[in-house]
Amino acid sequence: MFQYITIFVIKLLIGTTLGVLGIYNSKMKNRNKLKKMRIFDELSLETQNEIVTTAVRYAKGEIAEFNLPATTDVIQLAVQYDTMYFTTPLDYSGLDLETITAWVGSRPIKRP
Secondary structure, three states: OHHHHHHHHHHHHHHHHHHHHOHHHHHHHHHHHOOOOOHHHHOOHHHHHHHHHHHHHHHHHHHHHOOOOOOOOHHHHHHHHOOOOOOOHHHHOOOOOOOOOOOOOOOOOOOO
């Protein structure tokens, strides 16, 4: 009976020591520190360019259809058309906005 109590006390001391050292929580800390990526970041470069270009075309089509002023920010409108990938204005930085033509036809619903 004494040996079982001794083994229990040893297990309790080892568990407490490991808990104080943070062995049990280290896996959860590392898991929480992982940076969560957007789906957009995991796509190929060609697909990213196609998505961003399509959003810019929709935005230019809206500007042409509703006769918005020339000072309207095309990138801000394009970000509103992306409802799935949650692009940011930084994703549009590599585009030449002058060469992209406006979309003629129906457009998807923009997010507010």
